Amino acid sequence: MSDDARRWLDAAARGERLDTIDLKTEVPHAARIYDYLLGGKTNFPADRAAAEEIVRQVPGLPISMRANRDFVRRVAKHAVTELGLRQFLDIGTGLPTPPNMHEVVQAVAPESRVVYVDNDPIVLTHARALLTSTPQGRTAYVNADLRDPQAILDSPQVRDTLDMSRPVLLSVIAILQFIPDQARAREIVSTILGALPAGSALAVSTVAGDLPAPAGDEVAKSVRSYNAQGIPTVAYTRSGVEALFAGLDLVDPGVTLVNTWNLDEAAPEVPDRNAFMYCGLAVKP
Numbered sequence: 281m282s283d284d285a286r287r288w289l290d291a292a293a294r295g296e297r298l299d300t301i302d303l304k305t306e307v308p309h310a311a312r313i314y315d316y317l318l319g320g321k322t323n324f325p326a327d328r329a330a331a332e333e334i335v336r337q338v339p340g341l342p343i344s345m346r347a348n349r350d351f352v353r354r355v356a357k358h359a360v361t362e363l364g365l366r367q368f369l370d371i372g373t374g375l376p377t378p379p380n381m382h383e384v385v386q387a388v389a390p391e392s393r394v395v396y397v398d399n400d401p402i403v404l405t406h407a408r409a410l411l412t413s414t415p416q417g418r419t420a421y422v423n424a425d426l427r428d429p430q431a432i433l434d435s436p437q438v439r440d441t442l443d444m445s446r447p448v449l450l451s452v453i454a455i456l457q458f459i460p461d462q463a464r465a466r467e468i469v470s471t472i473l474g475a476l477p478a479g480s481a482l483a484v485s486t487v488a489g490d491l492p493a494p495a496g497d498e499v500a501k502s503v504r505s506y507n508a509q510g511i512p513t514v515a516y517t518r519s520g521v522e523a524l525f526a527g528l529d530l531v532d533p534g535v536t537l538v539n540t541w542n543l544d545e546a547a548p549e550v551p552d553r554n555a556f557m558y559c560g561l562a563v564k565p
């Protein structure tokens with residue numbers, strides 16, 4: 281972690297803010313585009329312009345993003361209630377968006393520990409909202425890049441917060457599409473899972489690249505649009521997503537669209553034509 285990042289986190293822990301991080305507000309960022317399309321306020325003109333252009337081409341994208349965000353809630357709830365997990369490593373956290381993962385899991389099991397990881401400086405500057413743990417549990421934030429999984433595993437926050445001899449949910453939700461080399465993405469996921477014991481689980485969602493029209497056309501436009509905005513993005517086939525879960529036991533109903541996975545009474549109703557992402561949860565045997 282950089283000195284800047286550490287100073288930010290120390291200041292956040294004291295309830296202060298610093299203004300020393302270059303947020304590169306003049307270029308659009310994935311986290312801030314997503315925040316804007318979810319109705320958040322942590323975004324700048326370049327993000328809003330990029331988001332508006334993407335939505336002009338793909339009007340259904342915000343609906344799909346909201347469906348994905350509700351998958352975050354449902355999969356975290358499932359992991360804590362059905363799998364009994366109490367430790368969570370969430371990589372590609374995004375800007376704080378209630379309910380954040382620790383709020384979901386600590387509502388069920390207040391002793392739960394959550395480590396958040398993101399590489400976007402804007403997420404770092406808002407990390408304070410992610411550090412509001414219950415007294416019984418803990419939360420921590422790591423400013424790191426998924427493409428360097430060992431740095432995440434070796435970070436003091438992961439080492440101090442998580443007991444790596446006990447099961448952990450690894451969540452990589454709506455992030456893998458930003459690693460264009462899918463073989464490398466599989467390798468990264470398997471490196472992290474390799475450091476976790478049996479009983480750990482993997483939660484994934486990512487952009488679906490093999491959907492029938494009209495959703496398929498919308499996804500293709502949205503991928504083109506992200507790339508045109510300077511954010512390298514790829515889409516996965518269903519079998520590409522299944523390959524991420526190789527060697528793990530998929531939880532029912534397997535790999536599905538985000539609008540259908542283990543719905544509960546709070547889940548929004550989203551038609552398939554507005555669901556652009558696959559998702560799944562699996563347990564390490």
Ligand SMILES: C[S@@+](CC[C@H](N)C(=O)[O-])C[C@H]1O[C@@H](n2cnc3c(N)ncnc32)[C@H](O)[C@@H]1O
Binds near residue numbers: 352397403425426427
């Ligand atoms: C679309 S948001 C997803 C947020 C949250 N997981 C959700 O699904 O609601 C993707 C996040 O991944 C982060 N991200 C993208 N590439 C990353 C990388 N290589 N390492 C760490 N974070 C990354 C972005 O900064 C952004 O905050």
